Amino acid sequence: MNQDTELVYSVSEFQEICNQILENAFTGVVIEGEIASFKVNQNKFVFFDLKDDKSSVGCFMMKFALRFPLEDGMKVRIRALPKLTDWGKFSLTVQSIMPVGEGSIKKSLELLKKKLAAEGLFLPERKRALPPEIEKIGVISSTQAAGYADFCKILNERWGGLSVQVAHTQVQGIVAADQIIRALNYFNERSEVQVIALIRGGGSADDLAVFNDEKLVRAVAASKIPVITGIGHEIDTSLCDMAADVVASTPSNAAQMLSRDRKEVVSANRAEVKRVFTLLNSKIDFEKQNLEINCKEAQRQINVKITSYEQEVSGIVKVLEQLNPERVLARGYALLSGNVAVGNVVNITTLKQEIQAEIKDIKKRS
Amino acid sequence: MATKKISTKIDELKAGVEWFYSDEFELDKAAAKYKDLTVLAKDIEKDLAELKNEIKVIDEDFSK
Known part of the structure; x- marks a missing residue:
């Protein structure tokens, strides 16, 4: 090859081209692996290696993007952009990260729970009661989820006339937390609903891990509008549940807690009317008895008067008799x-x- | 949607029931009041049967 026609790059140019190729090839790659050599520099920059049995790759991310407490040995899923650094080192710039696998999720959950509890996010005195008369509800859920369908079914069966605004978001996966936070902000900025219901049906620990996202948990705790969670099944408790004002065991249970039961209302109304009917009859009976008592008393009084007059007349007659010439x-x-x-x-x-x-x-x- | 809110009607029903227990109770007016209550209770049942929720998915992309 002719030396004059060969493309010659500067180191910087080569690095830049490599990064362009990487960027075009991987607009955002999702990788699962185990964390090793985890460290935070200057309380801003997070470095760790992501490894499996054969390979390892260096990762970098900003600390503010860290949504879960991490430590060596935890299995995580990251969304990242591959990059060749200025120092020629291949690295993954992590955009989002979440723990995967029951052990890692549990470990991360315990660490975060301890941290947020220490800040008072789960204190009972922070909890607000649901409004007594709920008419406007904000729902955050995936409209394709079974849990959402259950929620709507129960709500429609129980009560009517409610205005329900639904924010359709993903409720699992690496991007779900940010979408749910945006939906929370949407409702809070508009203040059009009285309560926000965060709904998701059952799933695996991985599926529900998003509800242990630190930013999301903080957003739930910070919501100006009371938040009710109906996430997973009865046995599932997420950090969002702990930060929420009211916890429902399931989406269906959330619908029950947010609505009155029209059957119960009808039954209660009928009972009230029946109670009044009984009361009215007893009052009429009482008045009848009173009337009878009063009649008897009047009769007795008349008799007393008659006797009194008789005695008086008898006395006068006796006097008159005495005076008779x-x-x-x-x-x-x-x-x-x-x-x-x-x-x-x-x-x-x-x-x-x-x-x-x-x-x-x-x-x-x- | 009913012209008067169901919650208002239910409150009226409760107030009507309370009248029978209050010092304002008058036997002369009781029969008419009771009839009003039964009509109101049936009216509420009808409203409840007809009332639908308005569930609207917000036209906003939360993925961005």
Whole structure:
């Protein structure tokens, strides 16, 4: 080959071309491996090696992008851009990372739980009750997820008239946490809903790992609008559950907690009306009894009055009898009537006789 | 959507029931009040049966 026609690059140019080729070949490669030599420099820069049985590759990321506590030996899945550094070292610039595998997820979860608990994110006094009358609900979920379908089914069965805004996001995988955070921000910026329901059906530990993402857990805790979580099954507890205001065991349970049951309302209303019917009848019976008692009392009072009048009249009759002049005449007395003067004729009445007598003399009694 | 909110009607029903237990109770008015309550209860049942939720997926791409 002719030396004049050969392409000759400077080191920088070569490095730049390599990076362009890498960028075109891998717009964002997802790799799983085990962490080794994990370290944080200047509290900003994170370095570690990602390895498997045969190979190892150096990784770099900014600490703020770290969403889970990591340590050597943990299995992780990363999304990264391959890069040839200025020092000629091949490296992966990590865009996102999450633990995979039950052991790693559990380990990461315990580390993060300890950290956030120490900050008070899970304290009971931070929890807010659900509004008493819920009419506007914000839902964050994948609209393709079975859990979302369960949520809607139960909500529609139980109650009506609710306004439900649904933010469709991924609910698993490496990008899900950021999407859910954006949805939380969306609802909080608009303040149009009274409660946010974070919904996801059951899944493996890997599937549910997103709900242990540090940024997402912090976003749930910081939400101005109360958050209810309905994630996984009864046995699953994520850090989002611990940071949320209210925890439902499943998406269906979340729907139950957010809505009244129309059947219960109908049943309660019927019971109320029946209770009033019984009460009304008892009040009518009571009034009837009162009426009877009052009638009897009135009758008794009348009788008392009659007796009283009878006794009074009887007394008067006795007095009158005492005053009857016939009774005096019967005792032998006589009644004298007329002008009492010597020579006058007066009438004398006895019990059995009427006598006319002339007055011969009148003397004063001593 | 019913012209009057169901929650308002339920509150009215509760208030109507309370009247029967209150000092304001008058036997003369009770029969009419009871009839009103039964009508209101049936009205609520009808509303509940007809009421649908409005579930709307937000037209926003949260992947970006």
